[in-house]
Amino acid sequence: SQTIHQWPATLVQPVGSPLSLECTVEGTSNPNLYWYRQAAGRGLQLLFYSVGIGQISSEVPQNLSASRPQDRQFILSSKKLLLSDSGFYLCAWSAGTSGTSALYEQYFGPGTRLTVT
């Protein structure tokens, strides 16, 4: 079965410090990968998605970047954190498109709570 991991689970970082959040998926190959941010008590905002190694699409302009160095690894980074980067970050995966409905579902990791102080 497929599993998705995220670490760290929680992180407290000062303003201006760098950030690296990691997401890995097991049990599948060539997944589509996604980074979302969830502000307190609010819905999910898609930040980045990737359909393959080195292929990153950004949905919103921001202080963050993403990379996909390996097929099942997705990294969210920042060179200098802002207070507004605080939030709950979720990684998700879905299988590549093939025509059957089950491939369109997204499966989420446990998330990382980031607090920028």
Add this chain to the structure above:
Amino acid sequence: AQTVTQSQPEMSVQEAETVTLSCTYDTSESNYYLFWYKQPPSRQMILVIRQEAYKQQNATENRFSVNFQKAAKSFSLKISDSQLGDTAMYFCAFMKLPRILNYGQNFVFGPGTRLSVLP
């Protein structure tokens, strides 16, 4: 652009009762999928149910069922025999079918409804 609206920020229901969460969406697409996700206090997002827009039959998963009204662009979730473990944030999500193979599936999530099941 697609938008998803959940007009009930918070709801509560007595254990064993039935509750319906509403969701409306706005799209000009004809081929799309709709989902309900549950986020309990652990914050793990869990898929509850999905509905393909081309299917007229409403999806059901055990105690969870949907009322999909395509013309009205409405997609409500009914939870029967509510249990304490159903306490969670519930998110409605829209996904249009990608036209390009292996294109990322962009979900649009609603703001969520916080459901509390009371003993």
